[in-house]
Structures are given as C-alpha cells and as structure tokens.
Amino acid sequence: MPGQRYDVVIIGGGIVGLAIAMELLMRPPSLHVVVLEKEHEIAQHQTGHNSGVIHSGIYYAPGSLKAKACVAGKAKPIRFCDEHGVPYKVCGKVIVATREEEIPRLEQLYQRGLANGVPGLELIGPERLSEIEPYAVGNRALYSPTAGIVDYGRVARAYAHCILSRGGEVLANLHWLALDDLFSILLFPFYSITIVVLDLWQRTLGICQRTAWRIQS
Numbered sequence: 001m002p003g004q005r006y007d008v009v010i011i012g013g014g015i016v017g018l019a020i021a022m023e024l025l026m027r028p029p030s031l032h033v034v035v036l037e038k039e040h041e042i043a044q045h046q047t048g049h050n051s052g053v054i055h056s057g058i059y060y061a062p063g064s065l066k067a068k069a070c071v072a073g074k075a076k077p078i079r080f081c082d083e084h085g086v087p088y089k090v091c092g093k094v095i096v097a098t099r100e101e102e103i104p105r106l107e108q109l110y111q112r113g114l115a116n117g118v119p120g121l122e123l124i125g126p127e128r129l130s131e132i133e134p135y136a137v138g139n140r141a142l143y144s145p146t147a148g149i150v151d152y153g154r155v156a157r158a159y160a161h162c163i164l165s166r167g168g169e170v171l172a173n174l175h176w177l178a179l180d181d182l183f184s185i186l187l188f189p190f191y192s193i194t195i196v197v198l199d200l201w202q203r204t205l206g207i208c209q210r211t212a213w214r215i216q217s
Contacts (some may be wrong), residue, residue: 003184005032006023006032006033006034007031007033008031008032008033008034008157009023009033009036010033010034010035010036010189011035011036011038011176012035012037012043012162013035013036013037013041013043013044013156013172014043014045014046014047015043015047015152015155015156015159016047017035018035018042018156018159018160018170019159020162021033021034021035021094021159021163021168021170022159022162022166022168024167025162025166025167026080030167032167032168032169033075033163033168033169034169034170034171035160035163035169035170035171035174036060036171036174036176037170037171037173037174037176038172038173038174038176039172039173040172040173041172042118042132042156042160042172043152043153043156043157044073044080047152047153047156048153048156050152050154051054051149052149052152053093053147053148053149053186054077054078054090054147054148054149054150055070055074055147056070056071056074056087056093056113056118056146056147057070057071057074057113057116057117057118057142058112058113058116058118058121058142059107059109059112059146060112060116060147061112061116062112062116062186063115067116070114070116071118073147078090078148078154080155080158081150081155081158083156084158084161084162084213085158086150086151086154086155086189087147087150087151087154088148088149089148090145090146090148091147091149092143092144092146092147092148093143093144093147093148094129094132094133094136094142095109095141095142095143095144096129096136096137096138096140096141096197097138097139097140097141098137098138098139099139100139102139103139103140104198105144106123106140106141107123108125109142109181113142113144116206118144119145119146119206120143120144120145121142121143121144122142122143122145123140123141123142123143124140124141124142124143124159125138125140125141126140127203128141129141129143132140137174147183148170150187175180
C-alpha cells in the first residue's frame, strides 16, 4: 500500500517484532502499528527454527538483566499460552555431565541457578537421571523441573492474531525500500529487528517530523 502512513513500522515478523507490536498496541496513546515481513509468512527464521525451550534462568550471570528477565518473565509466556490456547509442556530438563571434568562446570551452573532464584533445582546422580530420562547417561546431572517446551511459531501466530484484533496490521511478502528521515530509526542489531518510529517522537519530544515509508510487494 504505497503512501500509507503509520505511527510505528516494525521490520521483521519474528517473535520479537511481533511482541513489540503487541505491547505497543496495549499502551496509550492509540497508535497505528504495522509489522512488515519479507517472507511469505511470519516466524520463518529463528522464531520457527529453535529448540522451543521455555528457559528457567540457569545460564545467565546472577544480577544481570537477562537473569532477572528470564526468571521473572518465565510465567508470562505460559499464561499467554493458557489464555490463547497454545499448547506447551512444563516437562523439566536435565543438563548432563558425561565426563568427570564436566562436573565442576555443572556445579557452577547449579550455584548460578540458585543465585538467580530458579525453583526446584537438583544436582542428581546416574540413578535419578535414569528415572527422569531413561535415554540419558552421565556421571551427574542438573535437573530443572520448571523448564518447558513450546512451539514458538504457534506463539508468534497467536501474537499476530492479538495485533490484528487490536487494530494493528501484519503484512507479509513486503520488502523495505527506503526511509525519508534517518532520525526516525531505532535499531536493535542483536535481534535483526529495526523499529521505525514515524510519528511517535513528534508526539512525545517534538523533534521529529512525520515521515512516509515505501514498500515493495
């Protein structure tokens, strides 16, 4: 739709871009938000090609933002899945030391998980490991009962449904061509997501003119 204007344009229809759009549409002021995806449908890259783990927060450095966000936020995707009918399973996971020299690292992860407030962590031996996962063999293991699995592609599609229901748009098979005002770009390189703020800064800071974007189908 050449010439169409939006308050916020999000480039990339993965789970991060969709989550940002959904969150913006939940907050005042009311914004006209669109997510652009170059592929034929959303969640075609990392979102749809990962292990699907709902992490419990073991690996991150204690006190770091990642650790706090992972532990505090783990319940949110589960609640979202319950509310929107997305299947998941809190099956737990085991991190296995198959060699003696790996045990100190396993113990470090255990201490890190405790420091992060991860509930239910256990350092277990071979017999307990066999009970939990008969196909795993190791000298020791770290058991995290609160970890889970989910199809993040289905989560992303549920996010897209929420965006549409709140008046946003999700457009596939579209490629970004140009932007008239470079000051309107906020880049998240670590997620390969670009958020283009067209009108938001003008409303809040008064420093940016509204710009138009052009797309190619």
